[in-house]
Amino acid sequence: MKKLSWRQSLVGIAFLLSLCVTIVFVVRTVRPVIYWHYHHDEPIRGWMTMGYVAHSYHVPPHVLHQNLGLPDKPPDKRPLREIAKAQNRSIDDIKTLLSAAIVQARQQSPALTSPPTNPDGTGLSITDQFLGAVLLYGPPILFGVILIASVGVPFPISLTLVAAGSFVKQGEMKLAPVIIAASLGAILGDQIGYGLSRWGGRSLIDRITSQLGGAAKIKRAEAVSRKWGGSGIFFSRWLITALGPWLNFASGMARYPWRRFFAWAAPGEVLWVVLYVMLGYIFSDRVQYIAEILGNLGWAILALIVAIILGWRLIRYLRPERYPVETQTTEVAIRIDL
Numbered sequence: 001m002k003k004l005s006w007r008q009s010l011v012g013i014a015f016l017l018s019l020c021v022t023i024v025f026v027v028r029t030v031r032p033v034i035y036w037h038y039h040h041d042e043p044i045r046g047w048m049t050m051g052y053v054a055h056s057y058h059v060p061p062h063v064l065h066q067n068l069g070l071p072d073k074p075p076d077k078r079p080l081r082e083i084a085k086a087q088n089r090s091i092d093d094i095k096t097l098l099s100a101a102i103v104q105a106r107q108q109s110p111a112l113t114s115p116p117t118n119p120d121g122t123g124l125s126i127t128d129q130f131l132g133a134v135l136l137y138g139p140p141i142l143f144g145v146i147l148i149a150s151v152g153v154p155f156p157i158s159l160t161l162v163a164a165g166s167f168v169k170q171g172e173m174k175l176a177p178v179i180i181a182a183s184l185g186a187i188l189g190d191q192i193g194y195g196l197s198r199w200g201g202r203s204l205i206d207r208i209t210s211q212l213g214g215a216a217k218i219k220r221a222e223a224v225s226r227k228w229g230g231s232g233i234f235f236s237r238w239l240i241t242a243l244g245p246w247l248n249f250a251s252g253m254a255r256y257p258w259r260r261f262f263a264w265a266a267p268g269e270v271l272w273v274v275l276y277v278m279l280g281y282i283f284s285d286r287v288q289y290i291a292e293i294l295g296n297l298g299w300a301i302l303a304l305i306v307a308i309i310l311g312w313r314l315i316r317y318l319r320p321e322r323y324p325v326e327t328q329t330t331e332v333a334i335r336i337d338l
Helices: 006-034 050-057 061-067 080-088 091-108 126-137 139-151 156-171 174-210 216-237 241-253 258-282 288-318 323-337
Strands: none
Touching: 006 288, 050 061, 050 080, 050 091, 050 139, 061 091, 080 091, 126 139, 126 156, 139 156, 139 174, 139 241, 156 174, 156 258, 174 241, 174 258, 174 288, 216 241, 216 258, 241 258, 241 288, 258 288
């Protein structure tokens, strides 16, 4: 067997690591799908509304309203965190009251037997505040969140889009404004990232990554940009979303033609928005599970691509060298002449 140099050995180690990462994320993606029917209930979070909790837990909405002392009609469409503030209660008190109402409703209905679940920890997360703001203020906030995330700030945009689809299903938001606002935010965010890297230069990007992190992602994105060009830009919009903002920077630094960048990026962003919003619309009672599956799937695909590239390099290293046929024929001819 051909002996590998230390650099080639590192490629082999990186290949094995990327393969292991791929397997881990594939398992994390497939497992919730296999046990899909066991995940009837989602943890109650501060961004949810009374209607969403009732929809997710399959209980009558009026039962939840009564336990919180709220009128059943018109239904309360505020996020739970807003209801907690209005009633001078903590979000954990609200969760406890809702859980008690769910248990009571399920005791009266034998078909609903699984107990409600609650997340670990207390208080409100940043994600809860983002989703609650989207629900309260609608498409303008959705536009801003998607725009900032597309530039490169790590916001939970996958969960935000899926949740927006669920809000549409429940009649709390309209489908067309959601898709238009999210698509425009994503497209504009791409252009800002591209412009910053193209006209701001490497020094600005290095300064940003040193504070926010992501230098390794920038290098990977540059490799993807050089190798795949427009198709890499398109697929990174909706298939490998974690790499999208960094590929914007890489495309700008590589001075990829702006018109071609826009032509590839815009359709990919619209496809991404429509796909995630419609998944939230279809699976409107399991938003958090869908977002978790999509996140793991994206990382699994990215790790698989890296493993394939490294594996191909490793095969080329291990492949035995072959002498050209023309050289061998010339040597035979010389021997015959002699």
